[in-house]
Amino acid sequence: MNLADLAQALGAELADTATHPSGVVVTGVSHQAAWIRPGDLFVAIRGARFDGHGFIDEAIERGAVAVVGEGLPPRVRCNVPYLTVGNARAALADAATEVLGRPSDRMTVLGVTGTDGKTTTSCLALHLLRATGHRTGLLSTIGYELPDGELRQPPSHFTTPEAPQVQQILRDMVAHEATHAVVESSSHALAMDRVRGVDYDVALWTNLTGEHLDFHGTMEQYFADKAKLVRRARHSVLNADDLPWFERLVPLATADGRACTSYSAEGAGADWRAEGIEEGADGLAFTVNTPTGQGRAHLPMVGRFNVANALAAMAGVAATGVGLDELVEGLATFPGVPGRMEMVEREPGEPRVIVDFAHTAPSLEKALTTVRVTTDGALWVVLGSAGGPRDPSKRAPLGEVATRLADHAVFTEEDHRTTPLQDILEEMERGARETGRDNFVSIGDRTDAIRYAVGAAGPQDTVVLAGKGPEETMERGTQLVPWAEIEVAREALRLRREGA
Numbered sequence: 006m007n008l009a010d011l012a013q014a015l016g017a018e019l020a021d022t023a024t025h026p027s028g029v030v031v032t033g034v035s036h037q038a039a040w041i042r043p044g045d046l047f048v049a050i051r052g053a054r055f056d057g058h059g060f061i062d063e064a065i066e067r068g069a070v071a072v073v074g075e076g077l078p079p080r081v082r083c084n085v086p087y088l089t090v091g092n093a094r095a096a097l098a099d100a101a102t103e104v105l106g107r108p109s110d111r112m113t114v115l116g117v118t119g120t121d122g123k124t125t126t127s128c129l130a131l132h133l134l135r136a137t138g139h140r141t142g143l144l145s146t147i148g149y150e151l152p153d154g155e156l157r158q159p160p161s162h163f164t165t166p167e168a169p170q171v172q173q174i175l176r177d178m179v180a181h182e183a184t185h186a187v188v189e190s191s192s193h194a195l196a197m198d199r200v201r202g203v204d205y206d207v208a209l210w211t212n213l214t215g216e217h218l219d220f221h222g223t224m225e226q227y228f229a230d231k232a233k234l235v236r237r238a239r240h241s242v243l244n245a246d247d248l249p250w251f252e253r254l255v256p257l258a259t260a261d262g263r264a265c266t267s268y269s270a271e272g273a274g275a276d277w278r279a280e281g282i283e284e285g286a287d288g289l290a291f292t293v294n295t296p297t298g299q300g301r302a303h304l305p306m307v308g309r310f311n312v313a314n315a316l317a318a319m320a321g322v323a324a325t326g327v328g329l330d331e332l333v334e335g336l337a338t339f340p341g342v343p344g345r346m347e348m349v350e351r352e353p354g355e356p357r358v359i360v361d362f363a364h365t366a367p368s369l370e371k372a373l374t375t376v377r378v379t380t381d382g383a384l385w386v387v388l389g390s391a392g393g394p395r396d397p398s399k400r401a402p403l404g405e406v407a408t409r410l411a412d413h414a415v416f417t418e419e420d421h422r423t424t425p426l427q428d429i430l431e432e433m434e435r436g437a438r439e440t441g442r443d444n445f446v447s448i449g450d451r452t453d454a455i456r457y458a459v460g461a462a463g464p465q466d467t468v469v470l471a472g473k474g475p476e477e478t479m480e481r482g483t484q485l486v487p488w489a490e491i492e493v494a495r496e497a498l499r500l501r502r503e504g505a
Contacts, residue, residue: 006031006104008071008086011046014103015096017088020077029070029086034101034169036093043068046104048097051075057093073100094198098168102202108175109204112142112183115321116190116203118234119211119244122314125306126211127189128342129318134185136335137327142178145189147343147475149174151181156343158477168199175203185325193220196230208238209321210254211314212247232257240264242321244313245275268320270313277320279312286357286379286467287348293319293333300333307346307359308375344474346372349494355501356382356462358494362474364391364419366402369471373410382465383412385458388472389419389451390429393480400429401436407445408437411469413461414445417454419472420480451479452493459497470494 008029012019032044038060041047047064049057049072058081061072071086075093090096115134117127127145134141140152144166148156159166159174166174171188178186194200213228221227228250235241241258245251245267258265269275270282282291288305291312304315319332341347349358357380363372369388377384386407390400407414416433418426430447437445448454451473458468470490473479479488 020087041067049074098201101169122211392424393422400432404433404436
């Protein structure tokens with residue numbers, strides 16, 4: 006893109022530098038000097054610890070053809086065109102959007118936000134769109150997918166995708182002929198303008214509870230940051246059970262004549278309602294009532310709270326023109342969210358095995374309490390606790406929760422890093438002994454621990470594998486080894502089947 010055209014799109018002013026933007030072409034955008042490639046625009050952002058202007062020389066050496074910032078500091082030289090803007094972080098998003106061709110304009114985009122359920126709702130919406138014939142991409146906290154369905158991870162140095170990476174992933178979706186995209190939009194991403202350049206067609210709101218206040222400061226600010234998604238979308242899907250936030254969101258969602266759909270899993274008077282909810286070992290069943298009719302739906306997930314996530318996804322996809330019958334049919338084939346209450350395929354006479362990411366005492370308590378409702382036999386849990394610099398104070402509470410809520414607990418490894426594994430296991434055992442129960446055992450190797458639990462469990466039992474979820478590596482000492490919990494579970498079931 007021509008720099009002069011980009012400057013006009015950004016509303017930027019040209020500072021008095023050695024060169025002029027005439028004839029300069031920008032091919033990429035970054036705010037990290039180390040990531041600059043020839044032809045890129047460097048955005049100098051003033052952060053809490055560093056000022057990007059201090060890295061201008063490095064960026065130019067790496068090939069930056071221009072710099073954008075909120076004003077060139079005295080005594081800082083810039084031998085390429087310098088464009089002055091009012092907000093450098095917003096300019097980072099806007100520049101990336103323009104240079105990469107505004108990719109979201111060429112797709113129908115569903116954005117998902119909320120404190121809980123974002124990832125599950127995003128994956129449900131993705132599945133429903135694909136099940137009804139739409140080439141769809143996903144950008145989520147678990148990774149991203151192009152229409153080919155392969156889950157990918159951003160390069161390791163992109164801890165959190167910034168605006169240029171978001172726009173590049175969306176552009177890749179378009180290049181792979183995606184017609185739809187689902188973008189999980191966290192409060193951090195919305196507050197820091199990482200998704201500023203995304204053109205949202207539908208906003209899906211799950212709920213709002215107290216979290217991330219270390220970043221947002223107050224619940225009011227947390228709400229305001231998340232509400233940016235609703236303000237920007239053409240159609241909003243809101244949770245009528247999420248009071249008082251629902252009542253405050255409706256005026257924002259319907260401003261300027263924009264559309265709004267409500268949903269409720271708790272009997273509230275909403276456009277989409279769930280009734281007759283039944284929980285079983287193999288999933289949830291409920292009746293969906295909508296303005297256009299009703300249908301009996303089956304969702305192969307555990308946890309009554311997932312009914313709300315399913316309603317949000319169904320109502321959101323319906324806003325793009327998909328009919329209720331197609332949605333009900335598609336929901337029944339949902340494969341689950343990788344590592345989030347993911348049920349492993351089993352044969353008759355085998356225990357139910359569930360892989361979940363729960364790795365703190367509160368999240369483990371929620372997971373075990375949820376699974377207990379639909380477990381006819383004994384409840385098993387296999388878990389560990391991270392080592393190294395991570396919080397060691399959570400190890401004993403994990404052992405206590407596991408022993409108190411499960412019938413059998415197996416303590417094992419989970420990224421112990423350079424902390425001696427035995428020290429971690431002893432702390433978990435200390436917490437377990439506080440319950441006064443003797444229903445736990447420690448098996449250091451996680452593969453052996455999983456095989457032990459799966460092999461010993463009865464046909465009516467449930468085995469929860471907690472902590473690793475969708476993670477693809479295990480940190481043992483200073484080694485990083487490949488890991489796939491779901492595959493280890495499948496192999497354990499196979500060995501059980503063969504009597505090994």
